[in-house]
Amino acid sequence: MKEIILAKNGEIALKGLNRRRFEEVLMRNIKWRLKDFGKIKISCMQSTIYIDPEDGEFYDFDGAVEALRKIFGIASISRAAVLEKNMDDILAKVCDYIEPALFGAKTFKVEAKRSDKHFPLKSPEIAAQVGGQILSRFHRLKVDVHNPDVTVMVEIRDKGAYVHAGSIPGAGGMPVSSSGEAMVLMSGGIDSPVAAYMMAKRGLMLSAVHFQSPPYTSERALEKVETLCGQLTPYTGRIQFYCVPFTEMQEALKAHCPEELFTVMMRRMMMRVATRLAEAKGIEALITGESLAQVASQTLEALHCTDSATPLVVLRPLIGMDKGEIIRISREIGTFETSILPYEDCCTVFTPRHPATHPKLSALEKAEARFDYGPLIDRAVEGTAVKSIYGV
Numbered sequence: 255m256k257e258i259i260l261a262k263n264g265e266i267a268l269k270g271l272n273r274r275r276f277e278e279v280l281m282r283n284i285k286w287r288l289k290d291f292g293k294i295k296i297s298c299m300q301s302t303i304y305i306d307p308e309d310g311e312f313y314d315f316d317g318a319v320e321a322l323r324k325i326f327g328i329a330s331i332s333r334a335a336v337l338e339k340n341m342d343d344i345l346a347k348v349c350d351y352i353e354p355a356l357f358g359a360k361t362f363k364v365e366a367k368r369s370d371k372h373f374p375l376k377s378p379e380i381a382a383q384v385g386g387q388i389l390s391r392f393h394r395l396k397v398d399v400h401n402p403d404v405t406v407m408v409e410i411r412d413k414g415a416y417v418h419a420g421s422i423p424g425a426g427g428m429p430v431s432s433s434g435e436a437m438v439l440m441s442g443g444i445d446s447p448v449a450a451y452m453m454a455k456r457g458l459m460l461s462a463v464h465f466q467s468p469p470y471t472s473e474r475a476l477e478k479v480e481t482l483c484g485q486l487t488p489y490t491g492r493i494q495f496y497c498v499p500f501t502e503m504q505e506a507l508k509a510h511c512p513e514e515l516f517t518v519m520m521r522r523m524m525m526r527v528a529t530r531l532a533e534a535k536g537i538e539a540l541i542t543g544e545s546l547a548q549v550a551s552q553t554l555e556a557l558h559c560t561d562s563a564t565p566l567v568v569l570r571p572l573i574g575m576d577k578g579e580i581i582r583i584s585r586e587i588g589t590f591e592t593s594i595l596p597y598e599d600c601c602t603v604f605t606p607r608h609p610a611t612h613p614k615l616s617a618l619e620k621a622e623a624r625f626d627y628g629p630l631i632d633r634a635v636e637g638t639a640v641k642s643i644y645g646v
């Protein structure tokens with residue numbers, strides 16, 4: 255029996271005039287992400303993407319469905335049999351096709367959806383006939399329309415009739431790159447990978463920038479951040495990874511700035527370097543994993559001082575979340591175990607004993623005027639290594 259995967263669009267379906275453009279982006283993302291599972295034809299009709307494996311060739315449906323669950327822009331996914339658009343064919347084949355899904359079930363219901371209005375039977379009649387067929391084949395089953403173990407769907411669409419035993423939820427959100435591109439400041443911690451995931455979910459393609467300070471930070475700390483980026487790629491697609499040498503800047507800050515302002519000044523320097531890298535690539539927004547009041551550098555005053563160092567939009571999707579919620583997402587997306595590996599971050603090098611929790615912008619500007627940091631920014635930008643990360 256011929257099978258197909260139906261991926262229903264989520265929010266895109268509500269997008270009016272721009273819908274087609276969003277659908278094109280989603281189809282392109284799906285094509286790319288499914289390229290290793292076998293040959294497919296892909297098309298979009300009635301807010302549904304049809305993933306149609308080439309006839310006569312093996313197709314890894316399980317692998318493809320698993321990959322689709324992580325692609326933003328999809329509301330639900332079903333693997334369905336493609337049948338002819340007549341009741342004889344549907345009634346002849348429905349039981350064989352759904353039998354594995356009924357294993358262990360005691361109750362079921364049938365739902366029919368007729369988007370092709372030329373089909374001679376109405377939805378309730380289709381459901382009744384298919385239900386009758388299932389009851390006559392599987393005597394142990396009963397109908398339960400309120401709380402069935404299995405819901406059998408019959409969809410009469412333009413191209414054919416599709417039968418399946420229910421859908422699984424997709425990742426929701428908007429297709430990656432449909433909202434443009436942003437650069438995430440990626441440490442090796444728990445928060446920034448979650449922040450990256452959340453903004454990819456709103457349709458942003460990602461670049462990541464990491465600041466490293468050898469010999470204070472090790473090669474393994476850098477590998478950890480690259481691994482985190484790799485773990486995000488099933489959701490985000492390819493990530494362009496920028497690694498910035500930051501030792502010279504940190505040593506200069508240590509030498510010239512008041513100890514209690516060190517962290518916020520370092521944060522401002524990170525913003526300046528990230529801005530240069532982002533602007534060179536036409537990227538208009540930065541993302542950080544900051545959450546209000548989590549640490550001294552994440553108070554309102556400190557965030558204001560950080561923002562003042564860049565003209566770009568700074569997105570902080572975790573700003574209103576507490577650590578427990580962030581950790582829950584981090585476990586769900588599979589970055590948690592890597593994030594808690596105990597390698598040092600450049601932020602923990604030279605950490606002040608008593609960081610200022612209410613820094614004043616004027617005090618920071620005064621401290622920054624004491625040394626010529628421009629050439630240090632230039633050298634950090636020039637020394638940056640770039641590579642593409644496609645997967646773990």
Ligand code: ATP
Pocket residue numbers: 438439440441442443444445446447463464465466541542543544548549551599600601
């Ligand atoms: P995380 O768990 O993401 O490291 P955190 O709670 O440890 O966050 P901080 O260390 O204060 O917080 O960092 C705040 C944010 O600054 C991070 O979420 C990240 O966006 C950015 N950041 C910190 N260190 C680095 C780094 N070495 N490279 C790039 N960005 C960094």
Ligand code: MG
Pocket residue numbers: 441442443599601
């Ligand atoms: Mg950190």
